[in-house]
Amino acid sequence: MIRAQRPSHQVWKLTADLVIFTIRTPDLLPGGSPTTARELCILLVTRGNDPYRGAWALPGGFVRQGESLGDAAVRELHEETGIRGGALPLEQVKTYSEPGRDPRGPIATCAFLAIAPDLADAEAGTDAASAAWVPVRRVLDGLDLAFDHAEIVRDALALARAKLRFTTIATSFCGPRFTIKQLREVYETVWGVKLDGPNFHRKVADDTGFIVPTGENEKTSGRPAALYRAGDAVMLDRPILPSTPL
Known part of the structure; x- marks a missing residue:
């Protein structure tokens, strides 16, 4: 057999x-x-x-x-x-x-x-x-x-950069309270670009559930900046793009 x-x-x-x-x-x-x-x-x-x-x-x-x-x-x-x-x-x-x-x-x-x-x-x-x-x-x-860890890092960075466009993940880089300028610096640091401050401020402030005012201001010697916390939204109403006007 x-x-x-x-x-x-x-x-x-x-x-x-x-x-x-x-x-x-x-x-x-x-x-x-x-x-x-x-x-x-x-x-x-x-x-x-x-x-x-x-x-x-x-x-x-x-x-x-x-x-x-x-x-x-x-x-x-x-x-x-x-x-x-x-x-x-x-x-x-x-x-x-x-x-x-x-x-x-x-x-x-x-x-x-x-x-x-x-x-x-x-x-x-x-x-x-x-x-x-x-x-x-x-x-x-x-x-x-x-x-192949260099490839893994590149893939993960591409994913993180893409998620910044469409989700509220940018607040994960911030502490419990942050200013809009500090949030903008997250995008600039991860993307390696400069964003227009006033346009960015208007975009994120108008996006439902992205950030929520705490009613407090940052303690500083200059003009005080309003403090925010992360909202409950997961996705952005409109994408934030690094290479086009907001």
């Missing part, structure tokens, strides 16, 4: 990686110059293990048995950087499964995007040799990242 042979197949493993964006003063990297300027930054670690030992990478790691992708992402974030991500609004960017993307074998990764203000300083732990808030422009300018 001839027994049919079972077809051979690959057993894929699964990891979760995180793209965390915030606007802050970046950490001082080797060979860099001190700066106090706030800019769009991403959380990166340097790998302490092979492969790519010593290379910059996104925080992340293998999904454990009985663990969801989201739970694995939150656990790895805390283990590798000391940042607790349970309250972060994680959004899936894409699953990456190109053969050969990981030299250890067939390993797919699910990338998550999170945006938040005033995130804590990073402290390396477990298999990360170091952790830092790195300017996104450094990655776009060719900073070497492990695996």
Whole structure:
């Protein structure tokens, strides 16, 4: 009797990686110059293990048995950087499964995007040799990242920039209370453009549920600016576009 042979197949493993964006003063990297300027930054670690030992990478790691992708992402974030991500609004960017993307074998990764203000300083732990808030422009300018993480960062940045056009996600970069100027600076920082102040003010103030006046003013030596909080709306009434008049 001839027994049919079972077809051979690959057993894929699964990891979760995180793209965390915030606007802050970046950490001082080797060979860099001190700066106090706030800019769009991403959380990166340097790998302490092979492969790519010593290379910059996104925080992340293998999904454990009985663990969801989201739970694995939150656990790895805390283990590798000391940042607790349970309250972060994680959004899936894409699953990456190109053969050969990981030299250890067939390993797919699910990338998550999170945006938040005033995130804590990073402290390396477990298999990360170091952790830092790195300017996104450094990655776009060719900073070497492990695996296909540079592609993941570009995809996540494109998603974040697109969401600024049609959703109220820009308030995620702000604190509980903010001025319209501070909100405009979020768009300018993430998009890398300058927006017309009066037109932007009129657009966001007229958009239903985008921002809500708190009735308070910012304490400043100059002309006081009104403070706002995020409204309940998720989508904008009209898109905000970086390259056309508002």
